[in-house]
Amino acid sequence: MGFAETVRVLPNRTMRSLLIGMSHRRSLARLATRSPITRPMVARFVAGETLDAALPAIGELKRAGLRTTVDVLGESVTAPEQAVAAGDSYLATIEALAAAGLDVNVSVKLTALGLDCSRELCESNVARIVKAAAAHGGFVRIDMEDHAKTEPTIAIWREVHEAMPNVGIVIQSALRRSHVDVDRIIAAGGRVRLCKGAYDEPSSVAYRTKQAVDANYVRLMERLLRADAYPALATHDPRIISRAIDMADRLDVPRHRFEFQMLYGIRRDLQRTLVDRGYTVRVYVPYGCEWYPYFMRRLAERPANVAFMLRSLAKEEGRRIRGQ
Numbered sequence: 001m002g003f004a005e006t007v008r009v010l011p012n013r014t015m016r017s018l019l020i021g022m023s024h025r026r027s028l029a030r031l032a033t034r035s036p037i038t039r040p041m042v043a044r045f046v047a048g049e050t051l052d053a054a055l056p057a058i059g060e061l062k063r064a065g066l067r068t069t070v071d072v073l074g075e076s077v078t079a080p081e082q083a084v085a086a087g088d089s090y091l092a093t094i095e096a097l098a099a100a101g102l103d104v105n106v107s108v109k110l111t112a113l114g115l116d117c118s119r120e121l122c123e124s125n126v127a128r129i130v131k132a133a134a135a136h137g138g139f140v141r142i143d144m145e146d147h148a149k150t151e152p153t154i155a156i157w158r159e160v161h162e163a164m165p166n167v168g169i170v171i172q173s174a175l176r177r178s179h180v181d182v183d184r185i186i187a188a189g190g191r192v193r194l195c196k197g198a199y200d201e202p203s204s205v206a207y208r209t210k211q212a213v214d215a216n217y218v219r220l221m222e223r224l225l226r227a228d229a230y231p232a233l234a235t236h237d238p239r240i241i242s243r244a245i246d247m248a249d250r251l252d253v254p255r256h257r258f259e260f261q262m263l264y265g266i267r268r269d270l271q272r273t274l275v276d277r278g279y280t281v282r283v284y285v286p287y288g289c290e291w292y293p294y295f296m297r298r299l300a301e302r303p304a305n306v307a308f309m310l311r312s313l314a315k316e317e318g319r320r321i322r323g324q
Contacts (some may be wrong), residue, residue, distance in 0.1 A: 042295055044265040046073070047287045051089075051096055054287035057264075058102050065275045066283050067259070069105040069141060070097065073288030074112040080121055083114030087125040089288075094132045104138025107284060110153055111145060123156050130160055130167045141232075144170040146199040147206065154181060161190055168232070172197030173217035174206045182220050186227045193232035193261060194220055198297040218243055225253050232282065234261040236270065245279075255279055 047054040058068050072089045090106055097104045108129060114121035130140045142157050144150065157169040169190060171178050174197030185192055196213050197206070207213045217240060224231035225247055233244050241260065248258060259280035262271055274281050286294055 042291055045263065045286070045295055046291045047264055047285050049287065049289045049291070051093055051287065054285065055096060055100055055102070058097070058285055059100065061283050061285070062102055064272070066271060066281050067105070068103045068283050068285050069107045069139075069261070071107045071109075071143070071284060071286040071294075072112075073286050073294055074290040075109045075145070075293060076111045076116065077114065078116055080114060080117050083112070083117055083121055083125055086112045086114075087129060090129045091132050094129070094136065094138060098136040098138070103282075104133055104136040105141070105282070106133065106138070107141045107143050109143045109145060110149065110156060115149065115152060115156075119152065119156070123159055126156060126167075127160050127164070130164045134164055134166050138166065140167045141193055142167065142169045144172055144195075144197075147175055147201050150175065150177070150181070154184070157185075157190070158188060161188065165189065168193060170195060170234075171220065172199075173220055174199075174201060174213045176205055176207065178216065178220060179223070182223055186224070186229050191230050191232070192224055193234050194224060195234040214240065222247055222251075225251055225258060228253065228257060231258050232261045233258060234284075236262055236267045238270065241270070241274070 047057040054070070058070065061068050070093055072086065072093055074086050074089075077083050077086065090108060093106060094104055097106075106129070108126065110122050110126070113125040113129075126140075126142065132138075133140050142153060144153055154169065157167065161167050169185060170193045171181055171185070172195055175181075182192060182194075194217065196217060207216060214237070217235070221231070221233060221240075221244060225244075233241075235241060235244075244258075244260070247253075248255070255278055259282050260274055261282045261284060264283055264285045271281050271283065
């Protein structure tokens with residue numbers, strides 16, 4: 001049995017934990033980003049390594065009737081100058097999106113903007129991005145990271161949101177605390193992107209089975225739809241999408257009062273089907289050189305992708321050895 005086949009038969013939970021652990025390995029990141037044979041697989045999930053490379057992909061999505069939110073890849077910076085540079089990249093992205101007539105909508109990770117350096121630096125960085133987006137009628141979404149970052153992320157969102165309402169936040173149905181957080185955000189007039197969660201969290205704070213995570217997703221989804229809080233339902237699961245549509249119809253929530261969100265390169269067929277049916281679909285479009293952690297989490301969400309990637313790399317290496 002080859003390595004790709006061995007990977008394919010590992011339990012999904014084991015493979016997911018392994019991949020998420022690998023996402024933090026800087027030595028593996030250096031190896032992956034230098035290897036040309038990883039690029040075809042990465043291109044499925046990442047729109048490009050530069051803003052100029054990503055803009056045509058974003059424009060193509062717009063022409064297909066899809067909305068977008070743009071993520072400048074990067075996280076876990078430890079130097080203030082790196083955090084400021086990340087903020088500058090978002091300002092440049094916002095200006096480029098506005099100039100091109102594209103959605104001025106971006107998603108930010110607080111650890112890229114200085115959360116691990118200082119709370120004050122991070123909040124200041126977020127505020128200048130939100131202010132820049134507001135100048136163009138745009139919107140900023142604060143991504144959620146692992147459970148240790150949940151409380152500081154909500155606190156920073158709340159501070160910025162009180163001054164500038166064009167900022168939303170992400171809540172993960174995998175976390176046990178999320179029902180409380182959703183109620184807090186609704187009470188503050190905030191907008192939630194609801195996702196399942198892409199981190200390997202301990203059972204003390206998170207649901208560990210797909211069934212439990214899905215069930216909590218549906219509960220939180222109903223709470224958001226009932227609150228008429230314009231939720232962004234981030235899922236590729238057709239069963240949950242069907243539940244959302246049925247629930248919205250039952251609660252008389254019109255289609256323009258919520259949206260579906262999906263990741264760039266995943267379930268394009270489902271994205272098109274929903275748009276054709278009159279639903280708003282927003283695609284999360286990442287770009288940048290710091291793609292490795294994001295890429296590994298996408299593989300972890302669907303371990304079958306790993307075997308596919310390894311088989312592709314093996315074929316590529318075989319052609320190289322044969323001189324083709």
